[in-house]
Amino acid sequence: MALKFSSNGAGLIGLDITATSVKLLELKPTKKGHKVVSYTVEPLPANAVNEKNLQDIEAVGEAIRRAVKRSGTRTKTCAVAVPSAMVITKVIQMPDDLKPHEMDAQIQLEADQYIPYALEEVNLDFDVMGPSEDADGMVDVLLAASRSENVEDRTAAAEIGGLDVKIVDVEPYTLEGAFQLISHQVPNQGIDQTIAILDVGASMTSLCVLRDQSLVYTREQPFGGKQLTEEIMRRYGLSYEDAGRVKRVGGLPDNYESEVLSPFRDLMVQQANRFLQFFFSADKNDYVDQIVLAGGCTGIPGVAELIEQRIGTPTIIADPFSEMPVGSDIPAQRLKDDGPAMLIACGLALRGTDR
Ligand SMILES: Nc1ncnc2c1ncn2[C@@H]1O[C@H](COP(=O)(O)OP(=O)(O)OP(=O)(O)O)[C@@H](O)[C@H]1O
Ligand SMILES: [Mg+2]
Numbered sequence: 001m002a003l004k005f006s007s008n009g010a011g012l013i014g015l016d017i018t019a020t021s022v023k024l025l026e027l028k029p030t031k032k033g034h035k036v037v038s039y040t041v042e043p044l045p046a047n048a049v050n051e052k053n054l055q056d057i058e059a060v061g062e063a064i065r066r067a068v069k070r071s072g073t074r075t076k077t078c079a080v081a082v083p084s085a086m087v088i089t090k091v092i093q094m095p096d097d098l099k100p101h102e103m104d105a106q107i108q109l110e111a112d113q114y115i116p117y118a119l120e121e122v123n124l125d126f127d128v129m130g131p132s133e134d135a136d137g138m139v140d141v142l143l144a145a146s147r148s149e150n151v152e153d154r155t156a157a158a159e160i161g162g163l164d165v166k167i168v169d170v171e172p173y174t175l176e177g178a179f180q181l182i183s184h185q186v187p188n189q190g191i192d193q194t195i196a197i198l199d200v201g202a203s204m205t206s207l208c209v210l211r212d213q214s215l216v217y218t219r220e221q222p223f224g225g226k227q228l229t230e231e232i233m234r235r236y237g238l239s240y241e242d243a244g245r246v247k248r249v250g251g252l253p254d255n256y257e258s259e260v261l262s263p264f265r266d267l268m269v270q271q272a273n274r275f276l277q278f279f280f281s282a283d284k285n286d287y288v289d290q291i292v293l294a295g296g297c298t299g300i301p302g303v304a305e306l307i308e309q310r311i312g313t314p315t316i317i318a319d320p321f322s323e324m325p326v327g328s329d330i331p332a333q334r335l336k337d338d339g340p341a342m343l344i345a346c347g348l349a350l351r352g353t354d355r
Pocket of ligand 2: 018201202295344
């Protein structure tokens with residue numbers, strides 16, 4: 001199975017396999033945009049996935065099976081993503097007059113120059129991005145390679161869940177694709193703008209910077225809501241499941257806000273600042289026009305306001321479903337609440353439409 005981030009997969013499920021859950025989303029193109037046709041978030045047991053590694057493929061597969069069943073979808077194919085840390089990407093130049101099969105052959109021949117693994121052990125794919133700015137008569141080609149085991153674990157889990165993997169994408173590129181669903185939230189639709197999407201999940205935080213709607217920078221680090229969950233478990237003697245639930249619905253003693261939540265909120269601001277510094281030190285400019293927060297930790301009240309105030313950059317929370325009609329059997333409020341944590345699923349689901 002190849003890493004297939006450039007193929008087209010009409011009518012497929014976007015399947016984000018995360019630290020906490022399996023997120024399933026299916027979109028259908030409409031005249032004005034997209035419609036949500038199926039959606040489920042199925043929780044995973046603790047440690048089934050550890051920092052993006054599938055530790056318990058069977059448990060993930062069973063969760064996928066439950067998600068598919070609950071969603072009511074009849075689609076049997078899906079798109080999944082691997083995190084960028086599992087992928088090596090490189091932009092190379094190729095003559096612009098090569099036919100697709102010629103380019104394929106030439107890249108297969110030359111790939112070992114760019115990829116530090118034995119080629120039998122990797123899944124390789126490429127995508128022609130457009131005319132090269134650096135060389136006449138050449139096109140820029142994005143080459144991506146992931147070790148086969150990363151792809152195979154996800155394929156195996158999907159198979160247990162009854163799904164066939166048609167596309168394997170790379171997380172930051174799914175976010176780039178998903179940006180079209182949130183572009184109405186940012187100045188000038190992101191055209192000529194520098195937009196930082198900061199996704200604070202359960203175990204990982206990632207920054208993707210888009211300039212003029214294209215991905216220019218990405219970085220991920222282990223940080224997320226799991227730290228807060230663990231602190232709640234320790235302090236209040238709760239199980240993983242209960243701690244996860246009270247974070248959302250409340251019911252903790254009065255000192256929770258000042259002694260646990262508030263310090264975590266401060267940590268999030270610090271992390272946001274660090275991520276931006278990483279970007280600034282790698283980039284010729286040192287500003288972003290807008291921060292878009294994503295991930296489940298955006299559910300922490302006041303966090304966007306605090307980041308905006310301390311960092312001084314306008315900050316909003318991603319709301320990908322705000323302009324989308326949803327099927328009558330879809331829990332619309334839950335979908336909206338989960339929206340900020342569904343960007344990767346959105347980008348994957350869009351691969352199943354005419355992007
Ligand atoms: N209302 C809320 N208040 C505080 N934390 C919340 C809220 N809702 C969700 N979370 C936390 O957000 C985290 C889950 O976010 P998200 O779904 O983005 O992560 P993930 O995609 O599963 O994980 P990762 O991206 O790290 O693999 C969990 O730690 C969860 O407890
Ligand atoms: Mg996530």
